[in-house]
Amino acid sequence: MNSRIAAAIVLSATVSLAACKSPAPEQLPPEPGVSQPTTGGNTGGPGVGTQEHFVRAVNGQNVIYFDTDRYNIDTADAAALQTQAQYMSQYPNITVTIEGHADERGTREYNLALGERRANAAKNYLVSLGIAANRIRTVSYGEERPVATASTPEAWAKNRRAVTVVVN
Amino acid sequence: MRFLLASLALLIASPVLAQNEDLGTAPPVGGEVETVPTPGDGDEDGGLSVNVSFEGSLDDLQLAIPAFAAERDVATAANAQGTAALGAELARVITADLQNNGLFAPTGPDALPKPNYPQITDPVWNMWRMRGAEMLVQGYVRPRADGKLVVGCYLYDVALNDELARSGWVVPPSDWRRAAHKCADLVYSRLTGESPFFDSRIAYIAETGPKDNRTKRLAIMDSDGANHRFITTGRATALTPRYSPDYRKLMYLSYVDGNPRIYIYDIGTGRQTLVTESSNPTFAPRWSPDGRWVLYSMAVNGNTDIYRVSANGGPSERLTDAPGIDVGGSYSPDGTRIVFESDRSGAQQIYMMNADGSNQRRITFFGGRAATPEWSPRGDQIAFTYIPGDFNIATMSPDGKNFRKLTDGWQDEAPTWAPNGRILQFFRTERNTGRTAIYQVDLTGENLRRLPTPVDASDPAWGPILP
Numbered sequence: 001m002n003s004r005i006a007a008a009i010v011l012s013a014t015v016s017l018a019a020c021k022s023p024a025p026e027q028l029p030p031e032p033g034v035s036q037p038t039t040g041g042n043t044g045g046p047g048v049g050t051q052e053h054f055v056r057a058v059n060g061q062n063v064i065y066f067d068t069d070r071y072n073i074d075t076a077d078a079a080a081l082q083t084q085a086q087y088m089s090q091y092p093n094i095t096v097t098i099e100g101h102a103d104e105r106g107t108r109e110y111n112l113a114l115g116e117r118r119a120n121a122a123k124n125y126l127v128s129l130g131i132a133a134n135r136i137r138t139v140s141y142g143e144e145r146p147v148a149t150a151s152t153p154e155a156w157a158k159n160r161r162a163v164t165v166v167v168n
Numbered sequence: 169m170r171f172l173l174a175s176l177a178l179l180i181a182s183p184v185l186a187q188n189e190d191l192g193t194a195p196p197v198g199g200e201v202e203t204v205p206t207p208g209d210g211d212e213d214g215g216l217s218v219n220v221s222f223e224g225s226l227d228d229l230q231l232a233i234p235a236f237a238a239e240r241d242v243a244t245a246a247n248a249q250g251t252a253a254l255g256a257e258l259a260r261v262i263t264a265d266l267q268n269n270g271l272f273a274p275t276g277p278d279a280l281p282k283p284n285y286p287q288i289t290d291p292v293w294n295m296w297r298m299r300g301a302e303m304l305v306q307g308y309v310r311p312r313a314d315g316k317l318v319v320g321c322y323l324y325d326v327a328l329n330d331e332l333a334r335s336g337w338v339v340p341p342s343d344w345r346r347a348a349h350k351c352a353d354l355v356y357s358r359l360t361g362e363s364p365f366f367d368s369r370i371a372y373i374a375e376t377g378p379k380d381n382r383t384k385r386l387a388i389m390d391s392d393g394a395n396h397r398f399i400t401t402g403r404a405t406a407l408t409p410r411y412s413p414d415y416r417k418l419m420y421l422s423y424v425d426g427n428p429r430i431y432i433y434d435i436g437t438g439r440q441t442l443v444t445e446s447s448n449p450t451f452a453p454r455w456s457p458d459g460r461w462v463l464y465s466m467a468v469n470g471n472t473d474i475y476r477v478s479a480n481g482g483p484s485e486r487l488t489d490a491p492g493i494d495v496g497g498s499y500s501p502d503g504t505r506i507v508f509e510s511d512r513s514g515a516q517q518i519y520m521m522n523a524d525g526s527n528q529r530r531i532t533f534f535g536g537r538a539a540t541p542e543w544s545p546r547g548d549q550i551a552f553t554y555i556p557g558d559f560n561i562a563t564m565s566p567d568g569k570n571f572r573k574l575t576d577g578w579q580d581e582a583p584t585w586a587p588n589g590r591i592l593q594f595f596r597t598e599r600n601t602g603r604t605a606i607y608q609v610d611l612t613g614e615n616l617r618r619l620p621t622p623v624d625a626s627d628p629a630w631g632p633i634l635p
Contacts, residue, residue, distance in 0.1 A: 069515065071470075104602070107539040107553055107581050108627070109408060109452040110509065110516055112421075112428060113465065113472035113493040116449060120470025139427055140449060140467070144405055149379040151599040 048091055054166045058083045064122060066160040069106070071117040073125050081122060084164055085129040098122045099163045100140040103156035108142060115140030122162040137167070187431065187440060190404040190424045194438025195388065195397045198415065200635050201346055201367075202338040204318060226359065227273045232301035232326075233263045235277040236319070237285040237308045244311050245341035251317075254344060255309050256282075258319065261348035262305060265366045265392060266355065269591070269608075270615030275301075288322060296326045303332075305355055309347075316340055321351035323358055333358040345394055346634065353633075363546075363588035366391055369631050370593070371409035371418055372606060374398060375624040379602035384626075386420050386433075391586075391630070393620050399433065408452060411631035412459050412479075419443065419453035419462065430464050432479075444477055444484055452496045455479070456503050456523075457545075463487075463497040463506065474508055476523075487525035498543040498550075499523070500566070507531075507541040507550055507566070518552055520566070531568035538562075540582050545632065546589035549611070553581040553594075561594045561609065574613040584630045593619070595626040 046052035055062050061080035064073070073081065088094060100119030102111035119138035127133050148155035236255035247254050256277045263276035280299075283292070288308045296304050304324040311317055320336040335354050339347045346367055353364030374387040386399040386406040399418065400406045407428075409420035418433040430443040430453045443450060443464050452465040452474075462477050464484075472493045477484040488494035492512035499506055503523060510519050513530065516537040521528040532538040536556035543550055543566070554562035554573060561575040561583045579597040586592070586608075593608040596618075604626040606619040619625070 069511075104579070104597070107516070107555075107559075109465065109495050110493060110511075110539060112449070112451045113467060113495050116467035116472060117470045117493070120467075124470075138470075142428075144382070144384075144407075146380050146602075149600075149602065151602075 049094060049166065049168050051166050054087060054094075054164075057087050062164045064162050065157060066118055066162070068103070068156070068160065069114065071114065071121045073121055077122070078125065081125045082129060085126050085131050088126070088131050088135065095135045095137070095167045097137045097139055097165045097167055099145075099165060100138065101145060101159055101161050101163070102143045103159040104143050104146065104151065105156060106143060111142035112140050115142045118160075118162045122164070187422075187424055187442070190400045190402075190406070190422060191433070191438060191440065192398055192401050195399070195435060196342070197436045198343060198346075198634065199340055201343065201350065204336040204338050226271050229272060229359070230300050230302040231266070231272055231274040231305065231355075232280055232296060232299065232303070233259045233266075233274050233276055233305045234280040235259045235282045236306070237283055237288050239285045239308065239310050242311060244317060245315060246317060246344040251309050251311060254317075255307075258307065258309060258344070258348045258351070259305075261345055261392070261394075262352045262355070265349060265352035268392065268617070270610070270617060271356070271360070274305075288320065291324050291326075293326060293329050296324075301326050303355075303359070305351065307351060309344075311341075312338065317344055317347065319344070319347035319351070321347075321354055323355050345390065345392075349391070362590050364633055365586040365588040365591065367634050368587050369411065369415065369634065370606075371411050371420075371629045371631070372595075372621070372625050373407060373409065373627040374621065375604055375626055376402075382602070386418065386422075387625075388418070389621070396622060408627050408629075410453055410455055410629045412455055413457060413632055414459055414635060415631055419455065421451050421453065432462075444475070454497050454499070456499050457501050458503060461499075461503075463499075465495045465497075474506075476525075485525075487521065488528065490528075494519075496540060498541055500543050501545055501547045505566075507543055509539050509541060516555070518550070518568075531566075532564070533568065534571055542583050542585060544585050544589040545587055549589065551583035551585060551592050553583070561592060563592075563611065572613070574609050574611075575607070575616065577607075580607070582627060584628050586630055587633045593628040593630055595628060597626075 061083045064077040064080050098119045100115030102114045123136045146159045148158040236258045238251035238255050241250045241252035259277035263274050266272040266274050288306045307321040309319050316338050323333040337347045349367035352366045357364050368391045371388050374385045377383045383402040384405045385402045389396040404424035407421040428449045430450045431440040433440040448466050450464045450466045454463040473488045474494050475484045490512040494510045497506045497508040516539045518532040518538045518541045519530050539553040541550050541552040549563045551563050554560045559579040559581050561580050562573045564571045577596045578599050583592045583594045596607050597604050604624045606625045606628045609616045
């Protein structure tokens with residue numbers, strides 16, 4: 001029994017260490033809170049390295065949007081990505097995942113490829129602004145994770161997006 | 169403390185174990201069904217040389233399917249009620265097969281007298297004629313000494329007092345439904361001249377939950393929806409399954425490690441492996457008809473191309489190199505050509521290439537987009553998602569001619585062929601709710617129907633006739 005308790009203590013230390021060091025999440029990242037900047041309480045706000053801190057610092061511009069079946073970076077996207085790049089320059093230890101998404105009006109496999117294109121377009125723009133490529137991971141969710149659930153042009157426009165998510 | 173140990177077990181799990189984390193209990197591996205001689209064999213075997221007496225539409229045919237006879241009512245592992253009850257159940261499955269596909273309007277065992285064992289090979293012709301039956305399906309079931317079931321199936325032309333077809337099979341008790349599907353296939357093939365398709369399985373994605381938080385699980389079922397099983401637990405999103413031609417493996421996309429990757433799930437071991445060891449995302453898995461090759465699509469720096477790899481692993485060969493999205497792919501039945509989807513022209517269209525990637529050329533010029541091509545097992549047609557605005561299922565010849573639109577849904581996509589190339593399944597998404605269901609339609613555009621599934625369903629993949 002004693003040895004079991006000892007083992008548990010060692011294990012718990014290992015677990016917390018591993019949890020701190022592990023750069024990649026075991027689980028899928030949670031649904032990102034999109035364009036709404038979090039309004040922090042009176043406790044001083046979220047800390048560096050959190051998604052809330054990032055979203056607030058870039059003024060909600062952690063999401064960029066695309067036209068139907070397109071993946072080009074337009075001027076609004078460029079402005080948002082410049083803000084993101086400034087943040088990443090200011091906090092050089094932060095790494096991000098860019099999630100590429102598509103609307104439901106595409107075939108499933110094509111949308112996976114389209115999400116890849118969008119995530120990589122955003123990544124390449126950040127890299128062109130001097131952010132190291134190895135600080136940016138990309139993942140495509142295709143049409144699998146809509147934020148707007150109606151079947152309308154307005155909802156589809158909200159779902160054709162690339163979301164930058166801070167990895168702790 | 170238990171919790172800590174469990175956490176540790178998860179943390180130190182090797183990558184191989186991690187990729188198995190979303191897997192449930194492995195389904196049983198089906199055995200082969202043995203065909204046996206049936207009483208009466210040795211006569212002229214009732215092949216295509218015998219004329220069938222009816223003319224006109226098959227669904228006007230008076231087709232009677234009474235309960236299969238048991239020589240003696242004995243216990244069997246197939247059910248709790250013994251072989252007599254199983255005989256009625258066999259006839260019900262055959263009736264449902266032939267009825268649900270819209271081809272026939274048969275009369276099943278619950279509305280018919282029950283022939284006894286000797287009458288199976290010696291029908292009471294006058295009685296069936298007086299009941300208005302034109303065709304008669306009779307059969308028997310008896311357990312062998314080893315516990316396996318012997319099932320015989322006979323098709324009679326009542327007007328001609330003639331036998332049109334017969335066959336018999338030995339099945340493990342757990343596979344008794346396969347004998348019924350084999351009998352339905354025998355009847356269907358003899359009366360339509362088409363190849364069989366009932367004795368087959370479907371892999372698909374079972375969907376639950378709200379549209380913005382959908383759970384998507386890999387699941388399998390028989391062609392009539394029976395023997396339904398979930399393969400994954402739903403912890404990770406699963407998409408786009410494909411049965412291997414021998415039904416021993418399933419390829420599908422999973423986000424189990426956080427990235428979209430294709431896994432090859434071994435039904436015998438219940439374990440899975442990556443289709444290729446690459447950090448790049450892989451999707452759109454496809455088997456070659458002989459099961460020796462695998463096609464997959466992989467995005468490298470945002471550009472998606474189609475690759476080919478041996479089903480046993482080894483180096484991959486890149487088949488496309490266009491700057492556009494090249495995705496999917498479906499082999500011709502002889503394995504020499506691949507039809508695939510590309511947006512290299514600016515929007516999704518369908519292209520053809522040789523199996524080594526050479527001679528790539530566009531074949532669709534209908535206006536609108538064209539996606540997800542699937543080559544018919546007969547070789548004469550290619551089914552695809554036709555997108556003039558809404559999403560429809562359509563077919564064309566392999567040369568891009570003979571375009572034919574089969575469905576009119578708001579979003580019908582991803583057709584898959586029945587083993588005989590006469591029926592297509594696809595999935596239909598409902599506007600706004602995002603709810604999905606598998607539908608099927610004849611090659612003629614007739615007999616559209618929804619397949620019953622326990623929950624919402626998408627990405628159907630119909631396998632070949634079972635071995």
